[in-house]
Amino acid sequence: MGVWSQVVGQPDAVRVLGTAAVAARGLVDGTGTAAGMTHAWLFTGPPGSGRSVAARAFAAALQCTTPGEPGCGECQGCHTSMSGTHADVRMVVPEGLSISVAEMRALVQTSARRPTGGRWQVVIITDADRLTEGAANALLKAVEEPPARTVFLLCAPSDHPDDVSVTIRSRCRAIALRTPAAPAIAEVLRLRDGVDTDTAAWAASVSGGHVGRARRLATDPAARDRRAKVLRIPLHLRRLSDVFDCADDLVKAAETDASEVSGTRDEAERDALKTALGHGGTGKGAASATRGSAGAIKELEKRQKSRATRTQRDALDLALVDLAGFYRDVLVTHAGASVALNHPDHAEGSAQAAGSWTPESTLRRLEAVLACREALEQNVKPRIAIEAMVSAMHFG
Amino acid sequence: MKIRVERDGLADAVAWVARSLPSRPPVPVLGGVLLDAGATDGSEGLTVSGFDYEVSATVGVPATVADGGRTLVSGRLLADITKSLPAQPVEISVDGSRVAIACGSAKFSLPTMPVEDYPQLPAMPQHAGELAGEVFGQAVSQVAVAAGKDDTLPMLTGVRVEMTGEKLTLVATDRFRLAMREFEWKPSGDVEDAAVLVPARTLADAAKALGSAGRSVELALSPTDGLLGLSGSGRRTTSRLLDAEFPRYRQLLPSEQTSSAIIGVAPLVEAIKRVSLVADRGTQVRLEFADGVLRLSAGGDDEGSAEEELPVEFTGEPVMIAFNPGYLQDGLAALHADRAELSFTTPNRPALIKPVNADGEVTPGYLYLLMPVRLPG
Numbered sequence: 001m002g003v004w005s006q007v008v009g010q011p012d013a014v015r016v017l018g019t020a021a022v023a024a025r026g027l028v029d030g031t032g033t034a035a036g037m038t039h040a041w042l043f044t045g046p047p048g049s050g051r052s053v054a055a056r057a058f059a060a061a062l063q064c065t066t067p068g069e070p071g072c073g074e075c076q077g078c079h080t081s082m083s084g085t086h087a088d089v090r091m092v093v094p095e096g097l098s099i100s101v102a103e104m105r106a107l108v109q110t111s112a113r114r115p116t117g118g119r120w121q122v123v124i125i126t127d128a129d130r131l132t133e134g135a136a137n138a139l140l141k142a143v144e145e146p147p148a149r150t151v152f153l154l155c156a157p158s159d160h161p162d163d164v165s166v167t168i169r170s171r172c173r174a175i176a177l178r179t180p181a182a183p184a185i186a187e188v189l190r191l192r193d194g195v196d197t198d199t200a201a202w203a204a205s206v207s208g209g210h211v212g213r214a215r216r217l218a219t220d221p222a223a224r225d226r227r228a229k230v231l232r233i234p235l236h237l238r239r240l241s242d243v244f245d246c247a248d249d250l251v252k253a254a255e256t257d258a259s260e261v262s263g264t265r266d267e268a269e270r271d272a273l274k275t276a277l278g279h280g281g282t283g284k285g286a287a288s289a290t291r292g293s294a295g296a297i298k299e300l301e302k303r304q305k306s307r308a309t310r311t312q313r314d315a316l317d318l319a320l321v322d323l324a325g326f327y328r329d330v331l332v333t334h335a336g337a338s339v340a341l342n343h344p345d346h347a348e349g350s351a352q353a354a355g356s357w358t359p360e361s362t363l364r365r366l367e368a369v370l371a372c373r374e375a376l377e378q379n380v381k382p383r384i385a386i387e388a389m390v391s392a393m394h395f396g
Numbered sequence: 397m398k399i400r401v402e403r404d405g406l407a408d409a410v411a412w413v414a415r416s417l418p419s420r421p422p423v424p425v426l427g428g429v430l431l432d433a434g435a436t437d438g439s440e441g442l443t444v445s446g447f448d449y450e451v452s453a454t455v456g457v458p459a460t461v462a463d464g465g466r467t468l469v470s471g472r473l474l475a476d477i478t479k480s481l482p483a484q485p486v487e488i489s490v491d492g493s494r495v496a497i498a499c500g501s502a503k504f505s506l507p508t509m510p511v512e513d514y515p516q517l518p519a520m521p522q523h524a525g526e527l528a529g530e531v532f533g534q535a536v537s538q539v540a541v542a543a544g545k546d547d548t549l550p551m552l553t554g555v556r557v558e559m560t561g562e563k564l565t566l567v568a569t570d571r572f573r574l575a576m577r578e579f580e581w582k583p584s585g586d587v588e589d590a591a592v593l594v595p596a597r598t599l600a601d602a603a604k605a606l607g608s609a610g611r612s613v614e615l616a617l618s619p620t621d622g623l624l625g626l627s628g629s630g631r632r633t634t635s636r637l638l639d640a641e642f643p644r645y646r647q648l649l650p651s652e653q654t655s656s657a658i659i660g661v662a663p664l665v666e667a668i669k670r671v672s673l674v675a676d677r678g679t680q681v682r683l684e685f686a687d688g689v690l691r692l693s694a695g696g697d698d699e700g701s702a703e704e705e706l707p708v709e710f711t712g713e714p715v716m717i718a719f720n721p722g723y724l725q726d727g728l729a730a731l732h733a734d735r736a737e738l739s740f741t742t743p744n745r746p747a748l749i750k751p752v753n754a755d756g757e758v759t760p761g762y763l764y765l766l767m768p769v770r771l772p773g
């Protein structure tokens with residue numbers, strides 16, 4: 001399977017990127033001209049649409065060594081680009097909430113190197129919306145006058161286009177990813193993750209177009225339970241005391257979700273680093289090789305911790321998106337419109353709610369959820385924001 | 397993989413490769429050394445390689461290969477184990493996800509790392525020529541001192557390597573000073589004249605690693621590749637090149653001089669150190685040359701001042717000029733000579749510093765150009 005199969009439900013983007021990769025190859029082997037290839041790209045799209053996956057796939061196609069259509073997915077160039085170890089593909093993933101100037105300066109230095117493999121030096125910045133002003137300035141200089149064989153791939157969520165400065169945006173060719181359609185998500189769940197047809201279709205239909213979310217729901221029963229628990233909240237807010245219990249449930253569900261995502265990943269990363277630094281050997285004196293590795297491991301743990309904060313935020317946001325979806329379903333039912341529901345499997349609940357609430361009060365509930373998402377983005381303490389929201393959901 | 401290899405060759409190879417591995421690898425596989433037996437490049441035996449995306453290091457070791465293959469293990473762990481092995485043949489074999497090492501009665505087992513995720517090692521560019529290791533090592537250190545350290549100006553963080561027929565030129569500048577070394581070498585004739593920009597730090601490390609006395613160093617380079625290859629004594633390294641425009645420096649070199657001084661390097665360095673102690677943050681040291689005497693001074697009225705005089709062989713118009721003391725000392729130290737010639741045009745034009753031999757003659761091939769700082773008032 002080629003690298004493009006990882007880019008779910010984005011036929012237009014894949015066509016554009018595939019054409020550019022062919023042009024790029026022509027430039028490298030001397031059969032083509034500079035036309036058709038661009039030095040800076042901006043991938044935008046809603047959360048879960050696969051911005052950084054698309055950027056990686058494009059990077060792989062640029063490094064692919066197999067003749068034919070670039071991006072075979074099998075050669076060492078493709079494989080190491082996708083696994084994040086290719087010498088000429090550097091990825092900046094901000095672990096915290098912003099990308100520092102120091103990180104960006106190092107990147108500018110990297111981007112000034114000629115590629116080791118004779119193809120392209122690719123620099124991927126997964127969350128260009130989180131560049132600090134200083135970092136954006138450092139980057140701008142490099143993007144304005146890129147070396148002949150350097151390509152910048154910036155990724156940013158499409159709901160905040162202003163977070164990437166106009167000057168940087170104006171230098172980039174835009175790739176706008178859309179919310180992948182449910183059938184495309186279902187297909188990739190079946191083919192890549194081996195999920196059965198029914199579960200795949202169900203998970204795709206309730207994921208709101210978020211590929212990662214769909215995969216979790218399809219493969220992890222505990223995640224399915226947590227979603228059901230969250231979606232039960234709107235109809236179970238009978239007494240004022242329910243507010244605090246439900247707020248608690250919501251925060252806990254998100255925390256559990258996040259720690260399960262982080263837990264497996266963190267452990268695998270820690271094991272890989274420890275092995276690299278000399279742990280796990282047996283024989284007389286082999287243990288001494290681990291001396292001096294504590295610092296690097298601590299540094300990794302620190303990075304993981306700040307990433308966990310982010311993961312927790314994202315998990316909470318996904319729960320809020322689920323809730324907002326539910327209230328939208330209620331509004332749709334009020335209006336009698338024949339639109340696909342966000343949660344078709346909770347149609348009974350949204351119909352019941354539509355029968356007992358006025359459209360106005362449903363709207364106020366929906367607005368409370370949206371206000372809460374915004375508050376969390378402004379760094380309001382989660383529990384405080386959530387309690388305010390749940391109490392608004394209770395009173396309607 | 398199943399091989400048998402001599403202990404010393406293996407331990408040396410692993411130690412040399414492991415020393416260039418990053419202590420905090422950005423991705424875990426870069427903390428590994430790649431063992432490749434019955435290697436893919438067609439050579440018999442074992443190759444030991446390391447790579448940090450910037451520099452790759454590879455050594456070939458003679459080995460009896462029963463079973464070829466590739467595996468990746470922690471460089472740190474393997475270096476620690478191999479250096480303590482007894483002087484007996486070493487058997488290395490891969491068994492599932494572990495590597496077994498047996499040597500005499502000593503037995504070790506190491507976890508492997510995912511070799512399929514290891515980045516493609518850069519291919520060695522075409523052989524361009526060779527030169528004596530100690531000449532190369534010294535030349536690089538003499539020039540790298542002037543390279544910039546500001547990462548936001550990549551073109552100034554490199555050493556420019558120019559191959560022009562029988563002549564090799566190394567140059568670096570950070571805009572405040574420029575160091576240039578020219579010398580003869582033996583070009584292979586297979587590679588056209590070229591000029592490339594190598595990151596100063598990696599070139600200095602590679603030169604140090606290969607530039608041992610009595611050995612020759614081979615340069616591999618092709619204008620279209622993004623790499624400089626250096627090899628010697630069975631060791632090979634590649635360094636990535638900078639893709640940046642080096643300043644046009646030849647026009648900076650003064651074509652005339654109005655005065656020059658010859659002076660002992662050690663007494664001058666000592667005097668600069670003492671005098672500049674009083675200057676706030678070592679901002680500048682003033683040099684006043686007149687017949688037979690150099691007066692050094694630093695500081696002003698309000699911060700205390702210091703003065704010293706040294707004997708000097710001076711010819712030309714008297715001159716008063718000021719420098720950053722650190723840059724001046726860097727240049728004097730890079731000469732590797734007992735005496736130096738300093739030559740001037742005017743106090744606001746760059747000065748040139750060159751080594752002087754025992755006969756009082758300038759030794760050709762090296763120069764250190766230093767921008768003066770503005771004199772007060």
Ligand SMILES: [Zn+2]
Nearest residue numbers: 064072075078
């Ligand atoms: Zn490929």
